[in-house]
Amino acid sequence: MRIALDAMGGDRAPQVTVGGALLAAREGVEVVLVGDEGALRAALARHGGSLPLVHAPDAIRMGEPATEVRRRPQSSIAVAMDLLRRGEVAAVVSMGHTGATMAAALFALGRVKGVERPALLVEFPSQKGRTFLLDGGANADCRPGFLVQFAAMGLAYAEASGVLAPKVGLLSIGEEEGKGNALVLEAYPLLREALGERFYGNVEGRDILLGTVEVVVTDGFTGNVVLKLAEGEAKVLLAWIKEALTSSPMARLGGLLARGALRRVKDRVDPARYGAMPLLGVEGPVFVGHGSADELAVRNALLRARALVGAGLMDRVRQNLAALHV
Numbered sequence: 001m002r003i004a005l006d007a008m009g010g011d012r013a014p015q016v017t018v019g020g021a022l023l024a025a026r027e028g029v030e031v032v033l034v035g036d037e038g039a040l041r042a043a044l045a046r047h048g049g050s051l052p053l054v055h056a057p058d059a060i061r062m063g064e065p066a067t068e069v070r071r072r073p074q075s076s077i078a079v080a081m082d083l084l085r086r087g088e089v090a091a092v093v094s095m096g097h098t099g100a101t102m103a104a105a106l107f108a109l110g111r112v113k114g115v116e117r118p119a120l121l122v123e124f125p126s127q128k129g130r131t132f133l134l135d136g137g138a139n140a141d142c143r144p145g146f147l148v149q150f151a152a153m154g155l156a157y158a159e160a161s162g163v164l165a166p167k168v169g170l171l172s173i174g175e176e177e178g179k180g181n182a183l184v185l186e187a188y189p190l191l192r193e194a195l196g197e198r199f200y201g202n203v204e205g206r207d208i209l210l211g212t213v214e215v216v217v218t219d220g221f222t223g224n225v226v227l228k229l230a231e232g233e234a235k236v237l238l239a240w241i242k243e244a245l246t247s248s249p250m251a252r253l254g255g256l257l258a259r260g261a262l263r264r265v266k267d268r269v270d271p272a273r274y275g276a277m278p279l280l281g282v283e284g285p286v287f288v289g290h291g292s293a294d295e296l297a298v299r300n301a302l303l304r305a306r307a308l309v310g311a312g313l314m315d316r317v318r319q320n321l322a323a324l325h326v
Contacts, residue, residue, distance in 0.1 A: 001030060002052075003305050004089040005298070007043075008035035008059035008076040009096020011291045017095060018043035020298020021051055029302045032089055034080040035059065054079060059096075062291060066099030070107060077101055081108035084284045091285035091305040093276055095293040102138055105282040112314075114321035117142070118281030119150045119220070120288065121157055122227050128211030132158055133171075135217075136277055137224035144187040147217045148194050152324045153280040154215035155198065156316035160308055166214035168195055169203030171222060177201065183219060191217070194324045238266060275300030278308065280317060285309050 007017045014035055021031040022044075033040050037055040044050060056079035058072050069078055077096060081104045083089045094101045102118060111118065122136035134150045135142070151168045158166035170191055172180035177188060179202060191199045200213045205226065208216055218226070241262065245255030255262070275297050276289035285308065289301045 001091075001306055001309060002032050002089045003029060003091045003093060003302055003309075004032045004034050004054070004080040004083045005302065006035070006077045006080045006092065006094035006096055006101075007033040007040055008056070009094040009101075009291075010289070010293055010298075011062075012294075013095070014039050014043045015046070016293065016295050017298050018049075018051075019047055019295040020293070021302065022047055022049040023295060023299035024302035025049070025051060027299075027303065029306050031302060032083070034083070035076045054083065056080075060100040062097055064097070064100070066097065066103040069100050069103045075100075075104075077104045078108070081105055081284075081286075084286075085109055090309045091287065093287045093289070093298075093301045093305050095276070095289040095291060095298060095301070097291075098137065098288050101286065101288050102279060102282075105279060105284065105286045109283040109286075112281055112283055112318055112321060114324075115149050115153075115281035117146050117149070118279055119146075119153065120223075120277045121154060121280055122223065122277055124208050124230060126209050126211030130161070130163075130214070131208050131211055131216060132161075132214060133208060133216045133218065133223055133226065134280065135220035135223045136227050137220045138279070139220040140224075141221070142183060142219040144183060144190055147183075147187040147219075148190050148324065149281070149321065150217045151191055151195060151199075151215065152320040153317050154217060155195075156320045157278060157280060157308075157313065158214050160311040160313045160316050162311075163214050165198075167198055167200045168215045168217060169200045169207060169213035171208075171216050171218035171226075172202040172204065175202050175204065187217075275302070275304050278313070283314075285313060 007014045032052045034054045056076040058075040060075050080092045085108045117139045119134040120136035120138045121134040124131045172184045276287035279286040
């Protein structure tokens, strides 16, 4: 099971992407680096490692329009997607331009039957384990039917991740059926009809971290705001805890005693733990990570891609969409 890594994607590529790829390779992941051969060989030499390479002389940078993918077929993300299209790799991972990754996936792979818009799935730690939210930012504006498709794909991902009997909640400003904006009010009966007992009903923002349901659906604008708020809050809370535990000699002693427990909390809220988000709805396993990803995040993204391909993620997505007739 070979996985293509867009090694030129990310704020600190290729040094960080190559380092993370080598960490994953040590755990048995077959990684193929895609990017400028000279830059990749130099990064591999600095790390003292070796991995298969596919040369791609171009790269789409963060500030460039996603539509550049169509005009630049030799960019690293376009070449990686072409490898997946031809069946030479089992998945693609990129820590680069999210829009360009989505555009390249659509151009090269197309959509799964029944999907109008692919969605990014975001994973949150919760009191009960994990909560999967989609869309995490691929579609700022959505029609009610899109949310039904997101629900089908979210259920497939949860099941592939080992969750038993997951339920879907519709993100709103109140739990009652009549609460919400026009999108929520129109999507509610569609979700109830399509999902039956698997539809929990409306959930609020706090339910994401409480773990009230396993899958939460919303439009990409709201989902991305939730994601960035949660990431920012986690950083601020950890900074406050560190500040409190260094405020006095007694506090520093308490911090030393609690170091192990605090490290476990930090690990649970660290985005690097999750590595990358799956782009669900394109005809192939594609994963998108943060541009600021470190080597640990790249490693975890590659490990996750291997695990989900092995769990039959794509087949589950297709089956769920077909069963819901969406």
